[in-house]
Amino acid sequence: MTALKNDTFLRALLRQPTEYTPIWVMRQAGRYLPEYCATRARAGSFLNLCKTPSLATEVTLQPLARYNLDAAILFSDILTIPDAMGLGLYFAEGEGPKFERPLREEWAIRNLQAPDPHDHLRYVIDAVAEIHRALDNSVPLIGFAGSPFTLACYMVEGSGSDTYKEAKTLMYSRPDLMHHILDVTTKAVTDYLNAQIEAGAQVVMVYDSWGGMLSQAAYLEFSLPYMARIMEGLTREYSGRVVPRIIFTKGGGLWLEQMAQCGTDAIGLDWNIEIGDARRRVSDKVALQGNMDPSVLFAPPAAVAAEARRILASYGKGSGHIFNLGHGISQFTPPDHMQVLVDTVREDSRQYHV
Amino acid sequence: MTALKNDTFLRALLRQPTEYTPIWVMRQAGRYLPEYCATRARAGSFLNLCKTPSLATEVTLQPLARYNLDAAILFSDILTIPDAMGLGLYFAEGEGPKFERPLREEWAIRNLQAPDPHDHLRYVIDAVAEIHRALDNSVPLIGFAGSPFTLACYMVEGSGSDTYKEAKTLMYSRPDLMHHILDVTTKAVTDYLNAQIEAGAQVVMVYDSWGGMLSQAAYLEFSLPYMARIMEGLTREYSGRVVPRIIFTKGGGLWLEQMAQCGTDAIGLDWNIEIGDARRRVSDKVALQGNMDPSVLFAPPAAVAAEARRILASYGKGSGHIFNLGHGISQFTPPDHMQVLVDTVREDSRQYHV
Numbered sequence: 001m002t003a004l005k006n007d008t009f010l011r012a013l014l015r016q017p018t019e020y021t022p023i024w025v026m027r028q029a030g031r032y033l034p035e036y037c038a039t040r041a042r043a044g045s046f047l048n049l050c051k052t053p054s055l056a057t058e059v060t061l062q063p064l065a066r067y068n069l070d071a072a073i074l075f076s077d078i079l080t081i082p083d084a085m086g087l088g089l090y091f092a093e094g095e096g097p098k099f100e101r102p103l104r105e106e107w108a109i110r111n112l113q114a115p116d117p118h119d120h121l122r123y124v125i126d127a128v129a130e131i132h133r134a135l136d137n138s139v140p141l142i143g144f145a146g147s148p149f150t151l152a153c154y155m156v157e158g159s160g161s162d163t164y165k166e167a168k169t170l171m172y173s174r175p176d177l178m179h180h181i182l183d184v185t186t187k188a189v190t191d192y193l194n195a196q197i198e199a200g201a202q203v204v205m206v207y208d209s210w211g212g213m214l215s216q217a218a219y220l221e222f223s224l225p226y227m228a229r230i231m232e233g234l235t236r237e238y239s240g241r242v243v244p245r246i247i248f249t250k251g252g253g254l255w256l257e258q259m260a261q262c263g264t265d266a267i268g269l270d271w272n273i274e275i276g277d278a279r280r281r282v283s284d285k286v287a288l289q290g291n292m293d294p295s296v297l298f299a300p301p302a303a304v305a306a307e308a309r310r311i312l313a314s315y316g317k318g319s320g321h322i323f324n325l326g327h328g329i330s331q332f333t334p335p336d337h338m339q340v341l342v343d344t345v346r347e348d349s350r351q352y353h354v
Numbered sequence: 355m356t357a358l359k360n361d362t363f364l365r366a367l368l369r370q371p372t373e374y375t376p377i378w379v380m381r382q383a384g385r386y387l388p389e390y391c392a393t394r395a396r397a398g399s400f401l402n403l404c405k406t407p408s409l410a411t412e413v414t415l416q417p418l419a420r421y422n423l424d425a426a427i428l429f430s431d432i433l434t435i436p437d438a439m440g441l442g443l444y445f446a447e448g449e450g451p452k453f454e455r456p457l458r459e460e461w462a463i464r465n466l467q468a469p470d471p472h473d474h475l476r477y478v479i480d481a482v483a484e485i486h487r488a489l490d491n492s493v494p495l496i497g498f499a500g501s502p503f504t505l506a507c508y509m510v511e512g513s514g515s516d517t518y519k520e521a522k523t524l525m526y527s528r529p530d531l532m533h534h535i536l537d538v539t540t541k542a543v544t545d546y547l548n549a550q551i552e553a554g555a556q557v558v559m560v561y562d563s564w565g566g567m568l569s570q571a572a573y574l575e576f577s578l579p580y581m582a583r584i585m586e587g588l589t590r591e592y593s594g595r596v597v598p599r600i601i602f603t604k605g606g607g608l609w610l611e612q613m614a615q616c617g618t619d620a621i622g623l624d625w626n627i628e629i630g631d632a633r634r635r636v637s638d639k640v641a642l643q644g645n646m647d648p649s650v651l652f653a654p655p656a657a658v659a660a661e662a663r664r665i666l667a668s669y670g671k672g673s674g675h676i677f678n679l680g681h682g683i684s685q686f687t688p689p690d691h692m693q694v695l696v697d698t699v700r701e702d703s704r705q706y707h708v
Contacts, residue, residue, distance in 0.1 A: 163649065163684065164649070165652060165686060168647070169652040169653065172650050172652065172653035173652070173653045212626065215625045215626065215628075215680075216626065216627060216628040217628065217664065251605070251626065253607075254631075271569045272566065272570065273570060274570040277608075291569075293568075293572070295517065295522035298523040298526065299526035299527045303527060307526070326569075332519060
């Protein structure tokens with residue numbers, strides 16, 4: 001094990017004492033940064049940026065050069081797995097991700113195979129390794145994947161959706177087929193995250209972006225159990241260090257108690273829930289990551305700082321809080337507002353760690 | 355007071371004993387019904403349908419002719435109030451509602467006036483009166499309005515949105531201006547609902563479609579207090595009968611305890627929350643309306659009936675449950691699946707009311 005210069009994030013995830021509340025921000029390498037837009041323009045497309053390790057490394061490091069962040073996160077997309085499964089990921093201009101071959105037929109579902117991460121997903125594993133080297137043990141690197149439910153949803157739907165009509169129709173009409181997709185995808189995600197860990201990811205996060213579209217009964221049948229199986233299958237220690245896990249179900253605030261039992265070290269929170277209430281509900285059994293509304297960053301610096309302080313105070317004293325937004329940072333965020341957020345959290349949080 | 359032939363819905367809202375669990379469905383007069391599509395085609399446009407009392411009456415009654423429903427709901431739109439305030443409501447084909455003049459400038463916000471419901475909203479009040487007469491005391495008529503926060507959001511944004519960037523920017527940057535819009539809108543909604551009550555609405559419902567986009571702190575500052583003020587200002591008894599109230603914050607499952615204190619008789623639930631848990635959390639202090647995922651109606655009849663039974667069982671014995679979907683019925687719903695739902699609820703629920 002090589003010592004990290006800043007392991008505050010790792011300690012907070014394991015609820016060990018820290019000097020301040022660590023912060024990173026979902027989609028911190030993104031379109032709100034002019035340097036990101038420049039690299040993306042050079043890459044030609046978002047997918048090419050994801051698929052070229054040197055460029056993925058470049059954009060991963062950009063926010064760390066600007067801001068005093070406590071973690072880096074692999075620049076990639078949750079849909080790399082379905083792409084590797086042969087669904088044909090593409091990005092229609094201004095329309096978000098789509099698949100050329102959505103999963104609609106029973107034969108196609110039965111034929112689904114978990115990809116070998118060292119084969120079709122080699123570009124991601126290479127990016128993790130290159131980013132890890134480039135970080136030079138400054139801060140931990142987060143690897144990630146989509147949750148089985150979220151991936152299944154996209155695969156069946158073939159694109160984003162407001163209602164997930166196709167995915168929900170399959171789920172309620174043919175739960176056996178939905179469970180089959182989830183089985184295969186769970187194996188794929190587990191192998192993929194373990195390969196990221198071997199390549200240098202020191203934390204792994206599972207994004208359940210669409211689990212919050214479910215009823216509680218459906219969430220407890222189709223989303224959470226598969227994340228629990230991933231937790232069981234993940235490498236717990238690598239290179240002499242525990243590899244902490246984070247799960248994030250957007251819209252999952254009602255189900256924190258159940259999520260806290262699934263084998264994760266931390267739960268990502270969207271901004272709907274008051275973080276102090278969330279902490280009481282999970283009885284400090286897991287760390288909590290979140291949870292400022294990304295829209296607060298549109299407001300003037302004084303309002304940004306005030307909201308950051310309010311959230312820090314709501315969590316209160318002691319370790320186990322990782323500051324973040326409740327969702328990805330908006331492309332319309334002024335970069336200097338992000339600066340105010342990062343600096344406020346770093347300084348104001350010290351009072352809660354004495 | 356003229357006796358209603360079927361007052362099951364009113365009794366359930368006031369948590370009085372009933373013989374079965376009443377059911378109605380949000381957007382029950384809608385595009386999934388061919389007879390609705392025919393009337394809408396005759397009307398020429400959605401807005402014209404809303405603005406012509408005889409046509410609004412026609413479509414309001416259509417689902418009652420098909421299904422054994424326990425309530426009718428005024429056919430209208432939540433954006434009639436901002437339209438009457440002069441913002442210029444229009445529907446761009448396939449794009450949803452928009453305003454010609456969104457509320458963005460301080461002078462425009464300061465000039466905002468609550469409309470007299472008997473003036474610019476006369477067509478709605480006339481529709482309520484006509485529907486009330488046409489119903490002939492068969493089932494109660496629900497009147498409705500958007501919540502102040504939801505209306506303010508639309509007015510500032512000028513259209514629907516995924517992020518409500520403009521509305522949230524105003525809210526976090528100039529909370530004083532947002533509160534001013536909410537003040538005026540609260541008066542408008544109160545006057546509007548009271549006029550609907552006088553015209554024959556026997557229940558009123560406030561749709562807080564966008565409150566669930568807020569943090570808890572913002573919800574408790576910008577949405578719920580204004581709904582509480584409406585509750586205070588509403589006519590409590592009319593024509594010798596209590597007029598029950600329902601509030602519905604889509605995505606508000608975390609805040610039920612606070613909502614139950616606002617003066618409402620019932621809370622509408624989306625499908626995220628398990629209704630039995632919701633009942634325990636509000637300690638039977640209010641009735642609960644909901645909460646099947648509308649997507650279940652895409653599944654075969656047996657799955658529809660099973661999910662309806664599961665929800666009835668989750669609520670359990672006793673009064674205070676009004677069955678509904680957790681959101682409006684989808685235009686893609688097969689009408690015979692709706693039939694299965696209504697009949698299953700009517701018959702299967704009797705066991706919980708003995």
